[in-house]
């Protein structure tokens with residue numbers, strides 16, 4: 665495990681984009697395909713800008729890139745929110761990354777995959793058939809969730825079973841709805857969908873490399889707990905990354921959420 669503490673959000677973004685760029689471009693230059701797992705959220709905004717700028721500036725052909733997003737909001741147990749929903753992750757990814765690729769990069773719509781609430785198992789089948797993820801980019805919830813794999817008490821599920829959870833649809837926890845209300849919905853909780861399709865723990869953990877970025881002061885608590893306990897527990901989903909052979913964490917406590925300020 666590599667833990668890189670950086671001074672601010674910009675340094676985090678440069679470091680994260682650099683790791684992705686190096687692995688991606690090395691594979692593409694050798695004519696290989698690359699499966700890149702992507703995350704959304706405030707944490708990744710500048711990273712995506714830097715990555716798109718570098719790929720454009722260096723004239724990298726992205727025909728062999730496939731992207732696999734971690735999650736998508738759903739309006740109920742079977743239907744994703746529309747692409748123009750203000751919090752849609754499809755919309756976020758297109759605005760923050762995909763539309764930034766110049767047409768000469770050859771990145772086409774069919775290369776971007778999102779878990780589909782109407783058939784979540786398809787995501788795992790397609791990903792497995794494509795050879796699993798080469799690199800998984802991750803953020804972390806204030807409650808320690810990764811994607812929308814929410815914490816579950818160890819009395820309710822074994823450590824092993826939790827680590828094998830597939831891509832699926834689930835209701836969001838109250839904590840996550842509150843966090844996302846303030847972090848991404850300008851305080852309007854009615855905007856935050858109550859369900860999401862999430863990539864499962866199994867496909868996330870099968871990635872060859874895990875890259876977790878975090879920039880909120882509130883994320884220090886789950887990290888400290890995970891590092892001091894030193895073991896995987898369903899109570900803190902990000903702790904499963906401790907068992908991964910190639911896990912990098914880049915952290916800065918640069919950002920402060922209005923949720924925690926306004927609630928004192």
Ligand code: GLP
Nearest residue numbers: 704705706707803804811812847
């Ligand atoms: C949501 C997503 C997570 C993401 C998290 C972090 O909860 N389900 O996949 O990691 O937001 O978002 P932010 O970058 O805004 O902290």
